Amino acid sequence: MGQFLMKISPLPGSVLSENQQAQFIRPLLSEKTLGAIPPAEQQAWLEQIWRNLRTGDHDVTRGNGDRFEKNASFTGSANLAKKVSQERVLHFKDADSFIAYNDRFGTGNLADNVLRSIRFGARNAALMRALGTNPEAMWNTIIDKAKDLATKAGEHDEGDRIENFRKGRLIDYVTGAASRPENISLARIGQNVRLLQQLRSLSGVVLSSVSDFGSMAALARHNGMPFYEGLGRAVASIVPKTATKEDRDLSEALGVGVDALLGDIAGRFTASDSMLNSGRRMANLFYRYNGLEYWTEHTRAGMAAMLGRQLGQNIHKAFSSLPERYQTTLRRYGIEDAEWREIKRAEHTAEDGKKYVFPANIENEELAEKLRTFYSDQIREATNESTARTRQIATLNTRPGTVEGELARSLMQFKSFTINFMMRTLGRELLRAGPGMEGKGFKGLWQGVKQGIDVPGLAWLVGSMTALGYASMVLKDASKGREPRQFNDDWHNNVAILMGAAAQGGGFGLMGDFAFGERNRFGGGPFSSLMGPTYGMANDIGDAIQQARDDALEGKKWQGAESAALRIAQNDLPPAVIGGLVGHAVPGAVQTAAILQQMYSRKAFDLLVWNRLQEMVNPGYLARYEQRVKQQNNQQFFLSPQWNPYQAAGLTR
Numbered sequence: 001m002g003q004f005l006m007k008i009s010p011l012p013g014s015v016l017s018e019n020q021q022a023q024f025i026r027p028l029l030s031e032k033t034l035g036a037i038p039p040a041e042q043q044a045w046l047e048q049i050w051r052n053l054r055t056g057d058h059d060v061t062r063g064n065g066d067r068f069e070k071n072a073s074f075t076g077s078a079n080l081a082k083k084v085s086q087e088r089v090l091h092f093k094d095a096d097s098f099i100a101y102n103d104r105f106g107t108g109n110l111a112d113n114v115l116r117s118i119r120f121g122a123r124n125a126a127l128m129r130a131l132g133t134n135p136e137a138m139w140n141t142i143i144d145k146a147k148d149l150a151t152k153a154g155e156h157d158e159g160d161r162i163e164n165f166r167k168g169r170l171i172d173y174v175t176g177a178a179s180r181p182e183n184i185s186l187a188r189i190g191q192n193v194r195l196l197q198q199l200r201s202l203s204g205v206v207l208s209s210v211s212d213f214g215s216m217a218a219l220a221r222h223n224g225m226p227f228y229e230g231l232g233r234a235v236a237s238i239v240p241k242t243a244t245k246e247d248r249d250l251s252e253a254l255g256v257g258v259d260a261l262l263g264d265i266a267g268r269f270t271a272s273d274s275m276l277n278s279g280r281r282m283a284n285l286f287y288r289y290n291g292l293e294y295w296t297e298h299t300r301a302g303m304a305a306m307l308g309r310q311l312g313q314n315i316h317k318a319f320s321s322l323p324e325r326y327q328t329t330l331r332r333y334g335i336e337d338a339e340w341r342e343i344k345r346a347e348h349t350a351e352d353g354k355k356y357v358f359p360a361n362i363e364n365e366e367l368a369e370k371l372r373t374f375y376s377d378q379i380r381e382a383t384n385e386s387t388a389r390t391r392q393i394a395t396l397n398t399r400p401g402t403v404e405g406e407l408a409r410s411l412m413q414f415k416s417f418t419i420n421f422m423m424r425t426l427g428r429e430l431l432r433a434g435p436g437m438e439g440k441g442f443k444g445l446w447q448g449v450k451q452g453i454d455v456p457g458l459a460w461l462v463g464s465m466t467a468l469g470y471a472s473m474v475l476k477d478a479s480k481g482r483e484p485r486q487f488n489d490d491w492h493n494n495v496a497i498l499m500g501a502a503a504q505g506g507g508f509g510l511m512g513d514f515a516f517g518e519r520n521r522f523g524g525g526p527f528s529s530l531m532g533p534t535y536g537m538a539n540d541i542g543d544a545i546q547q548a549r550d551d552a553l554e555g556k557k558w559q560g561a562e563s564a565a566l567r568i569a570q571n572d573l574p575p576a577v578i579g580g581l582v583g584h585a586v587p588g589a590v591q592t593a594a595i596l597q598q599m600y601s602r603k604a605f606d607l608l609v610w611n612r613l614q615e616m617v618n619p620g621y622l623a624r625y626e627q628r629v630k631q632q633n634n635q636q637f638f639l640s641p642q643w644n645p646y647q648a649a650g651l652t653r
Helices: 018-028 039-055 080-087 095-107 112-130 134-153 158-165 170-175 184-201 204-221 227-236 247-254 258-262 281-291 291-316 324-330 338-348 365-382 388-394 403-411 418-430 443-452 455-480 491-505 511-514 525-533 533-554 559-572 575-582 589-596 600-615 621-633
Strands: 004-009 089-092 347-351 356-357
Touching: 018 039, 018 089, 018 095, 089 095, 112 134, 134 158, 134 170, 158 170, 170 388, 184 281, 184 403, 184 533, 204 227, 204 291, 204 365, 204 418, 204 455, 204 491, 227 291, 247 291, 281 291, 281 589, 291 356, 291 365, 338 347, 338 365, 365 403, 365 418, 388 418, 403 533, 418 455, 455 491, 455 600, 525 533, 533 559, 559 600, 589 600, 600 621
Parallel strands: none
Antiparallel strands: 004 089, 347 356
């Protein structure tokens, strides 16, 4: 079938030495790969490739200066155009040679590698388009100019804040350099541990995502749409077959839905770097089976359609007559009166009479790019997806594959959503209250306090997300066999429900997890919210060890220790662990494990296995648990954990 070409695999999954790896791959390559290299230097060249693979320096989007060639037409530090021209590919003799290589050293199948190349190629193109052939040098120039403007305006604190972007290496989060592991083995271990936390914590994530509708409606309000209309459209977005052809065309043009292909469905909940190994397959299946893939694709597509229709409905109005908040939003993307008049010429009328505005219909490419940026960034803001800045905060500005980097990522796991919500969604309501407040940071907040913050906007946001948070609580309780928590004459109970709903909905962010919620929106308690689920799991193990010690000292028969060990097995060692361990050896193991990890499967396991074992080692445990829920939450079970399916089927007494 001719020569087979593939971009170098980024993370060879082998412990072979550089010399052994080079000897393994050399017979698989065609003459085209090594033809221009003198025979005496070919072995060293291949070994150099593996060294760069190990450190990640081969990745052309990460800005690491010279690697192979000394003579290039571009110069300067971290020159992206230079590295693009230096990219190395391996030309294999045939498909069998490629498969042999990929089985030994690859991190995915052919489709994975193609998609990865497309993603990095798109990043390269976007970086050079926005920041030129030397993104880092241009970034420093922009920082210098912004600091100079702040200093001339007498805003020295603002100048210091701008300089912190350079000192914190924010540009590395834009180019992707911050995701390059220092030590691949350590990064793999850390990512596998955090993947385990995703699988054990996010099986019911769709039920937690109901409050997304409030965030989407709040953003629609800043695009000139009444809040309830935005809320209705947001809810309609998840209903199958409601999108028109124009809705689908706009979504496809903006790349909506590509997250599922790239394996980044959970990107808004966790700021972890791209998965390094086959765990990506497990995660993709997990989110497909629990509905998050469907939810994410449809809410993003619905938001794209909402924005496109809103532009179409207002396109014949004068820019000055648009709602003030809408003008403020458009100005953030460089769309003023002149641009608005030009956009009018890109109007598209659908068969049902609805009007849209497509960036592809705009002849002015610079303006078309502004409009594409408006669409894509507003969609990301509505769904609380991370930015380079929020990823920097969520990883504490550390590199993966370092001790401090892995500890930071475990500490901050699942806090990315809260950071995004507080910086983007709450920040929008607090810092964009009107003209002159589009980008003044927290100085703008104080200015807004004096001028009058958009109190209705805050009220709509917090109120709707609290109400939707309660709906999420009801759904999650139902998945556990519990009746909804009821309001009554006890104001302590009512306040607890309201505050729990606010925490569940995200309206109070992480603070609400500690102050008001028994469990945070991803199923963890206060310790897990503060320290991260990995440390919470370690705390559970520590409690089990302490219980075993106490049982031994008190002469008990390990009753408490056995019960604690069962809880760890039930909550902290999901079926996905087994699937990940045997996935390569047993066909269908990964798919089966991803299904068994879902909340509906886990509930069945609880009733059939774990509850029965708990009663065996700790008689009365389930009755005490049910009584505790009733006392603490004023809540009954419609499916009691004490219910025994074996007795119901007449198999036992």
